[in-house]
Amino acid sequence: MSVLITYLIPILGSTVYTATPLIFASVGGAYSVRGGVMALGLESMMMCGAFCGVVGSYYTGSVAIGFLSGILGGMLIALLHAILCVNFRVNQVISGVGLNLLATAMTTLLMQVIWGNKGTSEMVASVEGTLGGPIPILNAQSFNFFVMVAVVALGWVLLFKTRYGLRLRMVGENPKAASAVGLKVHALKYSGVLICGALAGYGGAFLSLDQLNMFVRGMTAGRGYIAVAITILGRYNPVNIVLSALLFGFCDAVQIYLQGQGIPAQLIQMLPYAATLIVLAVGVRRIQPPAGVGQHESD
């Protein structure tokens, strides 16, 4: 019992904490894919969200405005992605990869312009401390835990229980049919991608303003791609996404815990990435994306 309290509870607490940004981004990814647009640009949306979050907080001193700018930053990249994929019919994989390159390059460039340093930004106002209190696991979270729960719940309702969600999913399954029955295919796809950008941007801002208090070069470190894997493993459903994200959060938490235990750090740091690979291999075999991903209403 005492082992449980000393080891398991803290690990579970940090599992939820490290899974939170992944959940934000992956729920966003679900909206993008359900609307028929691949979400390989999640990395860039998170990166831009993390950066804009710090910029917002740096210039105003307000964490709230920081998170708001994070959302806008993610949406900015999402808008580019939507213009490219919906209007100009760019290969969605290439568009995502190109935007990821652009976000990495632009944030590194702008860091030097704003702070004169290409490694880290200055420290900014960020989320202070955790909730605390008597409830284990929950006491290791910040207020963003409740934001995450709300996003998952509302995200599920909007996607599966509203007219908008039905229409979005129809566009993702069959854009031609959706267009034939009079749905505004472009507008719906834009909405899916922009929701994705907003949530991924918030997830990015969580990395820079909640877990840290600054922006670090390349700070998303592949988390956007892990979020893509989580989106698939969660079958594009916000509730399942929470479960798969917790799996990755657990790997990350164990990794952080094991670092003090004499095993070479570099080998342990591989853990989340190796877990993603294994999940890609065995976990997602029979999961099909919506049938209309990458299709246009008038092919």
Next chain:
Amino acid sequence: MKKNLAISRAALKNSSLVISAAAMVISMLISALIMAICGYNPFEAYSAILTGAFGSLRGIAQTLAQATPLIFTGLAFAFAKKASLINLGVEGQMYMGALGAALVGITDLGLPAIVHVPLAVLAGFLFGAAYAAIIGGLKVKFGSNEVVAGVMLNSIAGYFINYLLNGVLLAEGSSVAQTERVCQTARLPRIFSSYQVTIAVFLAVVVCIAVRWFISHTVLGYEIRSVGMNKKAAETAGIHISKALIVAMCVSGGIAGLAGANQVLGVDRRLISDFSPGYGFNGISVSALAADNPLGVILAGLIFGILRAGALELNRSTGIPVEFVDVIQAMVVIFVSAPLMIRHMGKLTRIFRKKPAGKEV
């Protein structure tokens, strides 16, 4: 009508060249705008880049040295793309190739250079190919997304090599994570004794030509292209899709490994942790600018090599961040992939100038 057809056919033939050129120009213009907004003078910057890259023997050597890894990684990306695979794992494959070359390079085999050097280069190729085979295998066997798998394997390769460099491979008495120097007999000769450009630049060109020949003149190359164009049709025609995908991935990874071998055997002459400033990802831009054409990769690699070498000089003299070259490269990827957008922009400019005043570029 007939005239129209002739024009459109000619346009089709040249369209990828036109789009690449337009994408490059637009990207450089937007970067100039960004530079101006950030408070740097773009005209000064671009002219300084050109003099930096061509103004001296040192500049030319620097250009070729920068172009070498870009040609390799660009070709690696383009090769996988022929089978419509997006190999985002080039960076990791390059690191593994560097590891292979280093293992053979630092071991004193008692061989003459004429054997030892090719052996070490071959080890680089094989390590890169084997590492890429993981992505190919996951894709074929489990239908895993190769983009995500590639990025994960990049991180894993990075940590794995850092682990080796801080443990068994760490050079004696070194405070930096790096191996011993490679043997004299395993070093790629440098073209100019005091600059980093090695004969690998010729190897890069030869490999590009060989790939071009392989793709267009061999059965396997034809199969890879068919799978890339239309999987179902290829399958109906009796082509072994899994084989084509795995071969495409392995050759792609092998070529990426050559970039690592050049770094270890020619440039640094030892394996240093985190040696790459992102050559693997730059390869995506090189391949995009070349429209995935193996011979075009040579030219595209040189163009980005010029920008990079010039920007390094520029950074030394004016402090303009080198990263804006990365911005140009990222935008090239986006614009090349969006021919509809470029055509759209073309139409817009035509509307704005109703009476074209002479021939503008």
